[in-house]
Amino acid sequence: MRHLLLTLILAVPILFNAAAYATTVVTTPQVRAELLAHAPDGVAVGKPLWVGLQLQHQPHWHTYWKNPGDSGLPTTFEWSLPPGVVAGDIDWPAARALPFGPLVNYGYEGTVLLPVALTLPADFDASTVDLRLRADWLVCKESCIPESGEFTLSLPLGPAIGTHRAAFDSSLDARPRSLAGVESEARVVGGTLLTTVRGLPEGLVGRDAQFLPETEGLINHAAPIVQRWHEDAWEARIALSAQRSSSPALLSAVMLFDDRALRVQARVEGWDTPGTVAAPSAGAAVAALPDTAATGSAAHAVTGIGAALLLALFGGALLNLMPCVFPILSLKVLGFARHAGERRQLAIGGLAYGAGVVLSFLALAGALLGLRAAGAQLGWGFQLQEPGFIAALALLFTLIGLNLAGVFELRTVFPGSAAGWQLRHPAADAFLTGILAVAIASPCTAPFMGAALGFALTLPTTQTLLVFATLGTGLALPYLIASLVPSVARSLPRPGPWMARLRTLMAFPMFATVVWLLWVFGIQRGLDGVIGLLAVLVAVAFATWAWAQPGRSRRWLGLPALAVVVAAAAWSLPALRTGADPVSATGGVWAPWTAQAVSASTEAGRPVFVDFTAAWCVTCQLNKLTTLADPAVLADFDRADVTLLRADWTSRDPAISAELNRLGRGGVPVYALYPAADAPPQLLSELLTAGEIRSALATLKHKESP
Amino acid sequence: MTIHPIATLALCTSLILPMPALAVARVGEPAPAFSATDTTGKTHALADYKGKYVVLEWVNPSCPFVVKHYSSGNMQSTQQQATGAGAVWLAVNSTAQSHHEYLEPAALGNWMNKQKASPSATLMDAAGSIGKAYGARTTPHMYIIDPQGTLIYAGAIDSKPSARIDDLAQASNYVKLGLSEAMAGKPLTTASTRAYGCSVKYE
Numbered sequence: 001m002r003h004l005l006l007t008l009i010l011a012v013p014i015l016f017n018a019a020a021y022a023t024t025v026v027t028t029p030q031v032r033a034e035l036l037a038h039a040p041d042g043v044a045v046g047k048p049l050w051v052g053l054q055l056q057h058q059p060h061w062h063t064y065w066k067n068p069g070d071s072g073l074p075t076t077f078e079w080s081l082p083p084g085v086v087a088g089d090i091d092w093p094a095a096r097a098l099p100f101g102p103l104v105n106y107g108y109e110g111t112v113l114l115p116v117a118l119t120l121p122a123d124f125d126a127s128t129v130d131l132r133l134r135a136d137w138l139v140c141k142e143s144c145i146p147e148s149g150e151f152t153l154s155l156p157l158g159p160a161i162g163t164h165r166a167a168f169d170s171s172l173d174a175r176p177r178s179l180a181g182v183e184s185e186a187r188v189v190g191g192t193l194l195t196t197v198r199g200l201p202e203g204l205v206g207r208d209a210q211f212l213p214e215t216e217g218l219i220n221h222a223a224p225i226v227q228r229w230h231e232d233a234w235e236a237r238i239a240l241s242a243q244r245s246s247s248p249a250l251l252s253a254v255m256l257f258d259d260r261a262l263r264v265q266a267r268v269e270g271w272d273t274p275g276t277v278a279a280p281s282a283g284a285a286v287a288a289l290p291d292t293a294a295t296g297s298a299a300h301a302v303t304g305i306g307a308a309l310l311l312a313l314f315g316g317a318l319l320n321l322m323p324c325v326f327p328i329l330s331l332k333v334l335g336f337a338r339h340a341g342e343r344r345q346l347a348i349g350g351l352a353y354g355a356g357v358v359l360s361f362l363a364l365a366g367a368l369l370g371l372r373a374a375g376a377q378l379g380w381g382f383q384l385q386e387p388g389f390i391a392a393l394a395l396l397f398t399l400i401g402l403n404l405a406g407v408f409e410l411r412t413v414f415p416g417s418a419a420g421w422q423l424r425h426p427a428a429d430a431f432l433t434g435i436l437a438v439a440i441a442s443p444c445t446a447p448f449m450g451a452a453l454g455f456a457l458t459l460p461t462t463q464t465l466l467v468f469a470t471l472g473t474g475l476a477l478p479y480l481i482a483s484l485v486p487s488v489a490r491s492l493p494r495p496g497p498w499m500a501r502l503r504t505l506m507a508f509p510m511f512a513t514v515v516w517l518l519w520v521f522g523i524q525r526g527l528d529g530v531i532g533l534l535a536v537l538v539a540v541a542f543a544t545w546a547w548a549q550p551g552r553s554r555r556w557l558g559l560p561a562l563a564v565v566v567a568a569a570a571w572s573l574p575a576l577r578t579g580a581d582p583v584s585a586t587g588g589v590w591a592p593w594t595a596q597a598v599s600a601s602t603e604a605g606r607p608v609f610v611d612f613t614a615a616w617c618v619t620c621q622l623n624k625l626t627t628l629a630d631p632a633v634l635a636d637f638d639r640a641d642v643t644l645l646r647a648d649w650t651s652r653d654p655a656i657s658a659e660l661n662r663l664g665r666g667g668v669p670v671y672a673l674y675p676a677a678d679a680p681p682q683l684l685s686e687l688l689t690a691g692e693i694r695s696a697l698a699t700l701k702h703k704e705s706p
Numbered sequence: 707m708t709i710h711p712i713a714t715l716a717l718c719t720s721l722i723l724p725m726p727a728l729a730v731a732r733v734g735e736p737a738p739a740f741s742a743t744d745t746t747g748k749t750h751a752l753a754d755y756k757g758k759y760v761v762l763e764w765v766n767p768s769c770p771f772v773v774k775h776y777s778s779g780n781m782q783s784t785q786q787q788a789t790g791a792g793a794v795w796l797a798v799n800s801t802a803q804s805h806h807e808y809l810e811p812a813a814l815g816n817w818m819n820k821q822k823a824s825p826s827a828t829l830m831d832a833a834g835s836i837g838k839a840y841g842a843r844t845t846p847h848m849y850i851i852d853p854q855g856t857l858i859y860a861g862a863i864d865s866k867p868s869a870r871i872d873d874l875a876q877a878s879n880y881v882k883l884g885l886s887e888a889m890a891g892k893p894l895t896t897a898s899t900r901a902y903g904c905s906v907k908y909e
Contacts, residue, residue: 070843071905073867099909139867142902143807146770146869217861242732243841245898261775421720623735654895 018121029141031063032056035131035151037111038168039161043129045120050168051087052115053077053135053152055108061141062107068215069105073138073146074344075114080132084121087233090114092252093174095263097210097221105140106212113171129155144679176263178256184249184266188676193219193238197255197264200232210256211238247271250660255502305463308456309470316474317364325441327404327506333482334499336489344485347457349430350483354476356434361472364438365456365465372538377705384653387524391533391576394517396440399544401510404503408543408548409597434476441475460614489498523615523650525576532572539568590635593647595655600645602677607700608643609693612670615650620669623688633690640697642673675700733897737849738839744827745815750796752851755763759793759888761785761826764837765905766797766799767817768807769845770869771903772892776821778871781846782862783880784823785866791889800837802909808832822907827887832906844903848881852888859884861899868902 012117026122038050053075055063065070079087092114095106122131136148154163166612181199188194195211213219223239248268255262319325336346384390402408454468484489514537522530539561546561547554591597593610601608609629613620627633637644647656649668663670663683671684673696682699684692710873731738737760741751752760763781775781785795797818801808805899809817811830818828831837838895840849860879866877884894 071901071903073869073902100839100905106906129795136868136870138906142907143768144770217898243898245861245900537712542798655893 023369024151024153028139028145028147029146030058030061030141031137031147033135033137033149033151035133035153036164036167037153037155037161038164039155040116040165040436042160043157045122045124049118049120049129050115050172050173051118051131051133051153052113052168053151054111054113054164054167055137056111057109057139058141060109061139062098062109062701063137063139063210064107066092067088067106067212067216070103072105072107072140072144073136073546074171075135075137077114077116078134078136080134081118082124082126082130084124084243085129085556086119086121087115089120090116090177091170091172094176094256097212099222102222103398106221107117112212113167115168115171121625124157127157132676139590174261178263180264182262182264183496184264185267186268187680188268188270189241191242193240193268195236195238195266196233197266198233199467200234200699202232204260204262205229205256207257209234209236211236211253211255212256213251215248215251217241217243218248218251232415238653241318243498247658247662268459271430305459307342308459308467312456312467312471313477314476316471318478319441319475319476321389325437327509328433328440329405329437329479330402331499331503331506333479334492334502336482336492345426346483346489348427350480352427352430352435353437353483354473354480356431356437358434358469358472358478360435360438361468361475362465365468369461369464384520384614385650387521387529387576387651390517390521390524390616391536392512393440394521394533394537395540397510397514397517398541400440401507402541402544404510405507406500406504408544437475437670450511468583508639520616520650528575532575535568536565538574551555589637590644593645593656595659597643599646599672599677602674605676606641606643607676608645608674609637610645610647610670610672610674612647612649612656612668612672614648614668616667619686623669623671624687627690627693633693636694636697640700642697642700648665673697673700710725710881712872713806719761731849731857731860733857733860735857736855737851738836740836740839742829742831742836743772743811745811745818745830747811748827750829752855754909755794756855757853759788759791759853759885761788761793761795761797762840762842762851762886763791764842764845764847765797765828766801766807766845766904766907767809767814768801769904772845774869774874775846775863776823778874780874780879781863782823783822784879787882788885789824789826791885793885798831798842799824799828800831800834800842801907802834803832804909805907807907832837833907837906837908842901842906844901845906846903848900850881850884850888858888858894859897860901861896862901864900865899867900 019371026033032055034054034056036054038052038053039047041047043049055075064074066074068074075090077087077090081087089639093108093112095108098105098107098109101507118129118131131151131153133151133153134148135151136146138144138146179199179201182197183199184195184197186193186195211225211227218241220239220241225236225238227234227236229235249271251266251268253264253266255264294660322430346519355413456464459467482492516531517529521533525533543558543561543565546557549557590611593612598608602629611620611624613624647653647659648657649660660667662672663672663681669686671686671688672681673684682696684696737752739752741749741753742775743749753871764784772781779845787800788795799809812827812829818825829836836842839845846858846863848861848863849857852858861880862880864874866873866878880899883909884896
């Protein structure tokens with residue numbers, strides 16, 4: 001303790017100094033840290049520009065890699081940069097395993113340089129690039145000391161910086177390489193990760209490797225890896241941590257040979273729920289490896305990014321026909337006929353609308369990815385698992401329905417301002433319409449796009465965002481075409497009194513959507529919740545009608561109407577907030593799903609069929625009412641002695657989310673047949689047919705027969 | 707890239723090291739039994755607390771992460787909430803006697819008193835047997851055992867792995883959360899996390 005205090009006392013004035021005077025070096029008794037720069041072709045837009053923190057450790061002291069292993073913390077950077085300048089993540093050099101007693105850490109001793117690529121914006125016009133870095137590192141030997149430093153660096157634009165070429169070259173050289181043609185997959189069996197890496201170069205074949213996952217809390221770092229070669233394929237049994245805290249569907253790892261480091265990415269199949277992994281048998285780690293490598297099982301998974309993009313574009317376009325979107329957009333598009341002559345204005349409006357749609361989808365995807373990165377077990381459709389969101393949607397659709405039915409006009413409720421604003425800023429209005437379209441499309445995206453978007457979530461971030469952007473483009477497409485192609489606008493029917501009738505007619509799909517939202521809300525919150533929400537909707541409808549009255553009536557009716565809304569809200573709030581007595585979605589031959597129920601049944605020799613469903617998922621409901629209610633199908637299940645389980649994802653459920661992730665899906669519906677305890681589940685298609693179930697059951701029987 | 711002789715040596719060494727006996731406790735399975743003396747010399751066995759929730763906290767006063775949670779009062783408030791709700795809180799120190807961070811029972815007891823800590827007892831585990839049975843890797847490393855003796859949580863104290871006290875404000879405390887969920891009869895939202903902190907200083 002005294003030793004630690006002394007260290008801290010020594011370190012503090014130095015750190016304080018670092019902050020007070022612009023400097024590139026921070027020295028503590030354990031580490032000398034220096035911020036270096038490297039610009040071999042000059043500091044200029046479009047030229048490579050690297051900065052990096054060089055840590056020189058005192059003998060036997062070490063700092064940590066991105067996955068620090070059993071203890072420790074990775075070094076982190078916080079940059080303050082000129083506007084537009086972007087710093088990448090730390091481009092980690094391959095780390096080493098550092099054993100400490102029975103524990104193993106991953107990190108660096110001696111000297112290491114942690115490089116970061118900087119990108120200058122195309123319009124960068126300052127004479128220097130001024131950087132400020134706050135770095136935090138944990139340095140350990142027998143004891144651990146958290147340290148930090150603030151660094152500043154000013155790089156004049158123009159001249160090349162090559163002073164630290166050797167340090168950067170060796171650091172960048174020490175990064176794990178991704179080799180073309182190297183493919184990897186992994187399967188979880190018991191407490192072991194059976195990993196296969198194929199297509200390795202000849203020079204490496206036959207040599208021993210270490211396997212350092214980038215994911216924390218996944219493997220037992222200290223357990224030896226049982227490995228062997230099969231031609232150019234490396235096959236290994238890697239022990240999972242008994243207290244595993246993550247189950248990545250896609251595992252990034254570094255394969256470490258004594259002089260080379262490769263980066264591999266493996267799709268992982270066969271995850272159990274975290275923390276409930278079956279105990280490996282005592283000899284599991286040394287048991288022989290299987291002769292055939294693990295094979296994929298997600299037969300119906302969407303497999304290419306190209307296919308996913310095409311699906312997203314088509315699905316997005318299809319969304320325009322959904323009852324939640326069609327009424328609003330059809331009226332907007334019909335309005336184009338009135339402006340068919342004003343091409344420029346129409347085109348600007350169309351593009352603004354498209355931008356609104358695509359950006360909203362990207363924002364939604366970003367939020368979901370962020371929440372998932374922060375550890376929340378969420379999948380696509382997560383918005384609809386929030387009863388508050390469902391209630392807000394029901395309110396929004398009621399208001400839109402009332403507006404279409406002619407109960408109120410926006411300009412009477414917000415006199416002058418809104419309508420005038422709409423006319424003055426047509427592009428902004430179109431942009432907001434785009435955002436509204438995404439909001440009102442959301443009850444339809446989850447039900448109809450679940451599988452495609454679930455797959456999208458398992459892709460690398462940029463590809464995920466690309467899929468969501470494509471979906472948005474698809475949704476915006478009809479509107480865009482109508483606004484950009486003059487002949488389309490011209491061929492639309494002329495406006496007339498029939499449009500007012502059509503508008504009223506379109507109110508009914510809106511109210512139908514409200515009915516459906518109330519049903520979902522009922523499953524989440526019970527009958528009292530639905531009644532409470534209905535009371536609020538009626539009160540709000542009354543209030544909008546009252547405020548839409550002309551002149552004095554509005555004064556007499558408006559305030560009491562608001563009081564009615566407040567009273568209704570106050571009366572129904574308790575019922576809206578408590579989840580009392582939710583309606584159960586399981587029953588009959590279907591038992592509620594738990595991971596334990598699946599393993600108990602398969603271990604007893606009975607296969608399991610799981611229906612992953614949610615009330616807000618239309619495809620799920622369709623399958624449930626048709627194929628899964630078919631007496632012939634149920635009889636087939638019975639003959640094959642299959643246990644039927646239903647996993648209801650209407651409300652948030654981390655266990656179900658984890659299982660969906662494990663199956664490589666981020667949404668429902670998912671239909672999975674678990675043939676046996678140690679065999680991978682078979683996934684059936686989202687639009688389930690009796691024939692498909694029968695052929696899946698036939699493979700079961702086939703396996704049983706000798 | 708050149709062959710780094712020290713790296714090569716370290717890799718080879720790590721491969722031929724005997725496989726350590728660590729991490730046998732699993733969430734969802736019976737918690738390993740143990741018996742140990744506390745800083746006052748009294749003996750405690752896990753079996754004595756059957757029927758109660760038991761929280762295990764790995765502690766080492768020389769570790770800055772432990773200091774973070776004690777100097778901020780975070781660990782003490784977690785202890786008070788747990789013991790106030792009827793749980794038994796056992797702090798465990800598995801630092802080996804040969805390590806310079808080892809504290810004699812009386813010194814450890816004094817340190818805990820000075821922190822105004824309120825564990826039910828602070829156990830001495832210099833041989834590291836409890837630590838290894840539970841797979842304790844860091845200080846702090848937290849475990850929750852339910853009244854039936856099943857391990858229901860293993861991992862970090864909270865969701866923000868850092869040594870900065872500022873981070874406590876945004877962190878969610880997995881022990882408080884897990885205990886209140888378990889006591890309400892609900893399954894734990896988060897049952898397994900990666901513990902963060904200093905290495906446990908085993909023999």
